[in-house]
Amino acid sequence: MTTIDVRDVYKNYGKTRALEGISLRVEEGEIFGLIGPDGAGKTTLFRILTTLLTPDKGSATVLGYDVVKDFKAIRKLVGYMPGRFSLYQDLTVLENLQFFAQVFGSTIEENYYLIKDIYQQIEPFKHRRAGQLSGGMKQKLALSCALIHKPRILFLDEPTTGVDAVSRKEFWDMLHRLRKEGITILVSTPYMDEAGKCDRIALIQKGRLLAIDTPAGIVNAFEKPLWAVQTDQMHLVLQALRRHANVASVFPFGDVLHLTPKSDFTTGELSNYLLNSGFPGVDISLIPATIEDCFMELMAE
Amino acid sequence: MKTLWAFVLKEIYHILRDRRTLFILFGMPAAQVLIFGFAVTNEFKGASFAIYDQSNDPVSIALGRHMSGSGHFKQTVVAHRTEDIHQAFQSGKIKMALVIPPDFGDRYRSGNRPEVQVIADGSDPNTATTLVNYASMMIAQFKAQRVNQPFHIEVATRMVYNPELKSVFMFVPGVITLVLMLISALMTSLTLAKEKETGTMELLLVSPLHPMMIIVGKVLPYVLLSLINAVLIIAMGVYIFDVPIKGSLIALLGLNTLFIITALSLGILISTRTQTQQSAMLISLLSLMMPSMLLSGFVFPIESMPWLLQMISTVIPAKYFIISLKAIMLKGVGLIVVWREVSVLAILTFVFLLASWKNFKLRLE
Numbered sequence: 001m002t003t004i005d006v007r008d009v010y011k012n013y014g015k016t017r018a019l020e021g022i023s024l025r026v027e028e029g030e031i032f033g034l035i036g037p038d039g040a041g042k043t044t045l046f047r048i049l050t051t052l053l054t055p056d057k058g059s060a061t062v063l064g065y066d067v068v069k070d071f072k073a074i075r076k077l078v079g080y081m082p083g084r085f086s087l088y089q090d091l092t093v094l095e096n097l098q099f100f101a102q103v104f105g106s107t108i109e110e111n112y113y114l115i116k117d118i119y120q121q122i123e124p125f126k127h128r129r130a131g132q133l134s135g136g137m138k139q140k141l142a143l144s145c146a147l148i149h150k151p152r153i154l155f156l157d158e159p160t161t162g163v164d165a166v167s168r169k170e171f172w173d174m175l176h177r178l179r180k181e182g183i184t185i186l187v188s189t190p191y192m193d194e195a196g197k198c199d200r201i202a203l204i205q206k207g208r209l210l211a212i213d214t215p216a217g218i219v220n221a222f223e224k225p226l227w228a229v230q231t232d233q234m235h236l237v238l239q240a241l242r243r244h245a246n247v248a249s250v251f252p253f254g255d256v257l258h259l260t261p262k263s264d265f266t267t268g269e270l271s272n273y274l275l276n277s278g279f280p281g282v283d284i285s286l287i288p289a290t291i292e293d294c295f296m297e298l299m300a301e
Numbered sequence: 302m303k304t305l306w307a308f309v310l311k312e313i314y315h316i317l318r319d320r321r322t323l324f325i326l327f328g329m330p331a332a333q334v335l336i337f338g339f340a341v342t343n344e345f346k347g348a349s350f351a352i353y354d355q356s357n358d359p360v361s362i363a364l365g366r367h368m369s370g371s372g373h374f375k376q377t378v379v380a381h382r383t384e385d386i387h388q389a390f391q392s393g394k395i396k397m398a399l400v401i402p403p404d405f406g407d408r409y410r411s412g413n414r415p416e417v418q419v420i421a422d423g424s425d426p427n428t429a430t431t432l433v434n435y436a437s438m439m440i441a442q443f444k445a446q447r448v449n450q451p452f453h454i455e456v457a458t459r460m461v462y463n464p465e466l467k468s469v470f471m472f473v474p475g476v477i478t479l480v481l482m483l484i485s486a487l488m489t490s491l492t493l494a495k496e497k498e499t500g501t502m503e504l505l506l507v508s509p510l511h512p513m514m515i516i517v518g519k520v521l522p523y524v525l526l527s528l529i530n531a532v533l534i535i536a537m538g539v540y541i542f543d544v545p546i547k548g549s550l551i552a553l554l555g556l557n558t559l560f561i562i563t564a565l566s567l568g569i570l571i572s573t574r575t576q577t578q579q580s581a582m583l584i585s586l587l588s589l590m591m592p593s594m595l596l597s598g599f600v601f602p603i604e605s606m607p608w609l610l611q612m613i614s615t616v617i618p619a620k621y622f623i624i625s626l627k628a629i630m631l632k633g634v635g636l637i638v639v640w641r642e643v644s645v646l647a648i649l650t651f652v653f654l655l656a657s658w659k660n661f662k663l664r665l666e
Contacts, residue, residue, distance in 0.1 A: 047665060050507045051506075051507065051664065052503060052506060052507065052664050052665045053664060053665055053666060054664065054666070071663070071664075072509075075506070075507050075508055075509055076508075076509040078507065080503070080504065080507040082500055082503050082504070084500045085500075086499060086500030086501050086503055086504055087501065087504075088311065088315070088499075088501060089499070090314065090315060090318045090319065091311065091315075095311070095314065098307070099307055099308075099311050100504070100508075102303060102304055102307035103304060103307065103308075103505070103508050103509075103510055104508060104509060105303075105304060105509065145504075
């Protein structure tokens, strides 16, 4: 069953175009990731789906309710965690949780099983004010508050931004447990490495969708060979490679360069070219593409 | 009901945990009452003045003694020439001068309308007017004491309701007005703007909360706090400055409650139009505090304002509140007597509430 259905949605802020014809469907019980850099339009789409903004053109439904007409119905059924930490900093952990439970006419006890795993980690600090929590703890509290009324859909706008690696992993484990409870999750992130944790992802850039598929499907669609070039003179080698006519694209990727060659080019030829250009000891290997490679490739098209 | 209580409780936590808010809520009213009550006053004692006695006659000397002996005036300069008076004014030694002409004593004895001249420093018109009035009254008094004609007609002035013309009687209602405006309007507009600024408004909107619940939950704690403050100011007025409460206490509290709701509705209206606490504060101060102070009749009488300002003052809620407040406190009348002012206040409140209801945004745009 489709829980979120977005049809050709446009949204402008004055002259800035935030969304330009977005269409996507999210099925019940899946973790759907919206992957894209800052300013791609992720937050705008979240705000339209949570009925905080109205689309300029196009339409969208959440659980069969129209985001403009039936906004009241949607507001009762969804949980929303905005990108910015938006809880009451001067209230304690427990007071925040109690408040949001009561706002939805629920109690902490009623749905405690849902948040138990995550809340137990912050429970030792339940009398501490939310403003004095660390980034990871704030995010766990925010998720608990968004979950405490057992929503049918969870909207998580960049939940892992500014959170340490361990907390990020715990967070994703938590999302997988929530999916087992039947909660549909729409999550956005600028981190490409988190894409693999979603059931399906949409790559978004400058208000347009580049691709929608499973993470494996997106990677498989990358048809060209991909070479990893390892060198200790990254910057100079990058410039040399960009000058070469048979190099389709080359990007720095951590401590290696990812290169897509044009069809009639071999690793041997490349090796020779670099040796002649004065870069000995360069290691070239064929590697499988990552989501980020696909993103770069789709962006260039 | 449970949701509303949760909301009110949250708001009380906010207030109690923010020292700045607490200070504004309870420090400011007390400070304002004391400052207005003690410092800002039109009464005076021992105003320095000069006498230029050209007559030098027993009667003129007696007049001089009469003036100095009252305690209101203190003779600091004895003038022998007109220039002495000018110099004393310029150097700021005196606020007023009394010039007695050479024929004063003769005309006095012959019953030929003796004249004296009172000169005051017009660069401070309020003080000048007050001093001249006091001086004239004292001279008239002096005359009355000395003349024992059987058919002498004397004009006696009596200031009713505030016989001593104590300015504190004027300031207590004014300060109540200002403080209620400040707390009710400024604080509600700030607290709603804060929810927008910190992003918590987003969460409140994406919830089943009725907008009415958000507003009522926000406002209710401030109604109570404002009422406590009103009682506090009135008590300070009564016990420190002897301001009377001649009317019924219930009518007084009822009137205060109405005005608190007026101010709160204005606060909500402002917050629907602003996104940040800073702009909410600026707009509240400029559009509410200033007019409430200047155009309500608290500081300047409305009757003497230009036509345009008088027109503006008709939509200033503080004006009607002050009129009714003074009537109940100082004249001891009931709400019935000031029904016109109270109705206008109620209508204005209703209009503001309606406007803020219409302006309350259900979305972020």
